[in-house]
Amino acid sequence: MPVLLIDYMWYHAVNDQQKLSSAVTSVKQNEHKVHAIEADIIYSEEKGQSVMGHPPQVDGELTLSSLLHQVHESNFQSAKTDAEANILKLDFKSMKALKSSIDDVQNYLKDLPHRLHQHVWINADILAGPGGGEGEDMRPKFDAVEFMDLLTAQSSMMKSTTLSIGWTTSLTDMHAPYTLDMINEMLTLLRPYPERNITFPIRSTSFRHSWAALRNLYDNDVDKQKKWTLTLWWSLTSERHKMTEDEMNWIHGLLESDTQSVLSNRTYYDLVNFSPP
Secondary structure, three states, rough: OOOHHOOOOOOOOOOOOHHHHHHHHHHHHHOOOOOEEEEEEEEEEOOOOOEEEOOOOOOOEEEEHHHHHHHHOOOOOOOOOOHHHOOOEEEOHHEEEOOOOOOHHHHHHHOHHHHHHEEEEEEEEOOOOOOOOOOOOOOOOOHHHHHHHHHOOOHHHHOEEEEEEEEEEHHHHOOOOHHHHHHHHHHHOOOOOOEEEEEEEEHHHHHHHHHHHHHHHHHOOOOOOEEEEEEEOOOOOOOOOOHHHHHHHHHHHHOOOOOOOOOOOOOOEEEOOOOOE
């Protein structure tokens, strides 16, 4: 049966062998349903290749090549229909990490039916976003135009993946809003690429304060085939940083309460401790 986007279960930060083995084992044994694996990629100068890790790490034990091989062997992304397919989200932390990974990702895609390529997500923060304090550098590690050119080249199998592209954020103000200028910058960037499947990762603690601007991401989907989605994310659980129940209920009520709305089933909820009301 098709899985509603709100029901997707995420396995986070699969950045070492132990976590990867746990994720793969749970899939093989069907211990609990995992719909999406998320993993972070950095470039290791020591190894001269992409490895799994999150800054400030500069190296990691698990290479991207090994992770992709093990995910393939687990049949994690095997599916009878597109609607039943699992997601592999590759979160690149620099352009160097991305460029050094192209061959590995394309080799993985060669072994995956073309109809399932859209369930491989290429994630990166390519534009400056909300929350920077005085003197804080919010510049992304990517040149947005170079990023789009690299992943839409006609000779590349990467053009059939989903781009998970967003904005840098800072904890200086966890509720700082995404502005209309930020949204319009993204929409302008995407105008030449109407055929791409896109999801926009949005910090959920900023969502309520940003709705007037964020609404444009749902309304401006070029071909109106619901190719564009949002992915709300948040992982902090301390008393100071956790999302409130009121915030979660407000978001759910706005986006999902009317199943006939153009907003319904357009959003993934990658939120710690979130369960649909």
